[in-house]
Amino acid sequence: MQKDDTIRLRHMLEAAREAISFSENKTKDDLYSNRMLALSIVKSIEIIGEAASTVTKDFRDKHNEIPWASIVAMRNRLIHVYFDIDLDRVWDTITDDLPPLITALENAISQESK
Secondary structure (H helix, E strand, O other), X not given: OOHHHHHHHHHHHHHHHHHHHHHOOOOHHHHHHOHXXXXXXXXXXXXXXXXXXXXXXXXXXXXXXXXHHHHHHXXXXXXXXXXXXXXXXXXXXXXXXXXXXXHHHHHHHHHHOO
16 A cells, blocks of 8 residues: 555544544434534545555555545535535435445555555
């Protein structure tokens, strides 16, 4: 694994953990009513996608348990269609997609550092 891949994986992991921490003790309704919460979580998801887009193809191929294309596609959607963000989908990302992503990233980092 290239050094840059390690850095990007750590960025992804940190942003995923932050997004989850921002949503602790919150509900989907809070996402709709609290603009600061929504923006902070969306930004964290954008960071995850941006970092994922720079991970080398070799690493992505080696760790195909991580849904690289979906992660980057979500980032692109949030960045380019900022005026029509589906907060239900953002909430689903936080609750359904980020916990297993965190586990997969931790495992990948652990495997590569051996």
